[in-house]
Amino acid sequence: MPSSDLLIRYGGNLPRYTSYPTAAQFDASVGADDSEAWLRAMAPGTPLSLYLHVPFCDALCLFCGCNTSVMRDPAGRTAYGALLMDELRRVAGRLGPDHPVRHVQWGGGTPTTLPPETMRAAMQTIRRLFTIERDAEIAIELDPRHMPDAYPDLLRTLGFNRVSLGVQDLDPAVQTACGRIQSRAQTEDCVRRVRAAGIASVNVDLIYGLPYQTVDGAGETAATVAAALRPDRLAVFGYAHVPWKQKRQALLPESVLPGPAERLAQRARIDAVLRAAGYRAIGLDHYARPGDALTLAAEGGTMRRNFQGYTVDPAPVLIGIGASAISSYPQGMTQNALTAAAYARLMGQGTDTLPVVRGVRRTDDDRLRGAVIERLMCDLRVDPAAIGAHHGVPATWFADAMPGLHQAAADGIVTLDGAMIRMTDAGRPFLRNIAALFDAHRAPPGAARHAGAL
Template identity: 60%
Template sequence: MNLWTRPWSPLVSLTGSNGMSAVSLSDLVLRYGGNLPRYTSYPTAASFTDAVGPAQAEQWLRALPADAPVSLYFHVPFCDELCRFCGCNTSVMRHEDGRMAYGDLLREELRRVVALVGPQRSVKHLQFGGGTPSTLPAASLRQVMRSVRQFFRIEPDAELAMELDPRHVPAGYPQLLGDLGFTRISLGVQDLEEKVQEACGRHQSFAQTEACIDAVRAAGVSGVNVDLIYGLPYQTEESVAATARKIASLRSSRLAVFGYAHVPWKQKRQRLIPEDALPPPVERLRQRARIEEVLCAEGYVAIGLDHYALPDDTLVQAAQAGTLRRNFQGYTTDSSTVLLGMGASAISMLPDGYTQNITAVAPYVRALADQDGLPVARGVARTAEDKLRGGLIEELMCTMQVDLQAGPAAGHDFSVEHAALKPFVQDGFVQMEGGCVRVTEAGRPFLRNVAAVFDTHRQILSSAMPGGAPQPRFATAL
């Protein structure tokens, strides 16, 4: 039966109905519960250093093949209010002038990038992320989109997407998005339970979420993504199942289900999260499985690590066709190998490496207002080995399988990886046949752990491999 249409739930292997007990779940947590990246790039952002700066970024941009299509990403690091759980670099910018000024800088950065890559490149994917990009005033968004259309050729079937906070949708914004040609919105929900919302400092009624979706759909924006989180304080298997069931009734075409990343050493606002109310790892695994069970029963198809989509959504079609990709925005149908990121902390993906802009808003503003050149702070060059391994990791994250004897991997020595995969095989999470490594459905929650086997930059990550010691660099893998 086809992987993508099979009615299946990993719950079978996580609730004891196949004979596994809570003790074996604890064992799994011990073995696989270290800290791991999400593999939205390879090398991951942990490998970025200031050895790559504006000069290297300029060189890479100038070297882009003349006919290479590009994707565009605009980062807006402002929110109307801050949520305690949020791991993103965001701040509250109340002044309309400050928000307008930021929009002007996005256009200035775009202009500098276009001066290097040349005008009229084809664009099939554009995204505004944050933070909450609808904090850009309507006039500012119009100006940015005017610049985009002036500098680039936006294809008629392009996906234009924006993240929204359903609690703070400015009047007229849904219609503005429709008028500007946006095709998809992503909105945060996380959880519908009052107690969970209270602990997270994010009060959002189901009615607010529903009204936001109705408004964008009425404006002609048909693609809707919703984000949920498990592992938040006070969540239980039953409560996350109830949230998933209610949200599924809105029939958003996609859902992302993230495990709460508790990184208070990095994100100070998370110190306000009551740690004693956080579900333990075993409970997180059960919550994840329960949400998956509900969503699959509601007709959604599981994709990769953490996405679910309705069968007629392009993400499912891409998964079935083997064209699904993974980049900094997560799972995507975007086939472009070039992503140009504008805005504070935005990351660009170029054929020979990744670059990231200055993270904090004030120095990013100064870099554009007071100096020439790009506001790039760090990055990493990709060696041929990185490209090979990055390809394998992306394929695994997207299709849950990879053939080590085909394509660029053929002839490469993977004996170390074969040995490292043995515990996964014993646990029933990976099947190996010839050169083919296939992650089983039961292994889906451990996809990042399997990907990490191919990550030679992971010395600092050894914690997530069976038997390793914890490292607080990333959030927990489970």
């Protein structure tokens, strides 16, 4: 267990570095005109990936940090689906032909809140407008408590081959505090139904650091999930408490939120349980079976990091469709209007406008630092000087990071071997702290813009 000094030194507010620059750098100086230009600049044949965001849930979980809302009216859900299809058409109209798509991801919220016929029409629209490769990964997030009867077979028919289920923690006391009651039977039933329908890959999300969570409880959840569900992959997130951004989190009982040392111990227990169950630890917070494509990519140094987390997707362009969805291009990133209402309003302002409200342009320095941070987050090691040389800058470019790196080496978090930085096993929980040393946009210490690092 690291000393309390260490927990203080490495406990600041940090981004998860799913992109660099991070979303904290987005502003309104980038907008629909930039999307327009960046879409039109894509050379024929450039592969792209699609992300579709459905912000609706059947009920809101108090811990959730995502842009979500409850939409009970089926007509509202159908109307939102129609907007997604319209935005797909507007995007495709700006692209030249021949862009292979290898990854389609539906996230939220809970995308299965779309009526089945709307989901079917949306997938047909995607296949009509884009060239989906035969072995493309088509994935969707599911809420095991609310999976409509028709959905497992529908997903298989539409070509989905990966699902991600939110489980978080199985302890009833934790679930009650979080406003998300989900029995083990419900979760098992959901996995059984998707597997019976022929969907091969199942991912599970767990969270540590929730109210009333304990080391033993978190370990038991991980052991039960590994044994009973046998997921192909797991994501193990540290609960991000950002009540200044996500008001519903203020309803959680803060006095029973585990502190940094307890969170670290919970994380360590889950890690030990999952490794003992045969999973490989990947990047900051993922686990996968030894033969899984993500494991192979992680071991081969080809894994990537994007807004959905770790991925095997190498496409240089990710196009986000729907409210709050983020797109990433070589030139920069853009984000759509954040709420469903604002998104609908912008889509309604013209028949061919793009619903983008903000973003960021990448400078050459952003591209270089982004490459260093991505390799570190994926490989747990990086040679910044080698990447710098590739980008035509001298080794002194990252001199600012050196004092922090030497301190981290003294703390046993990294080893330094020439220019090569390697995270130690004990240092893996502090990966974001090391990435932050290369972040030139970092907010001044104390600025509460991200969740605590631990």
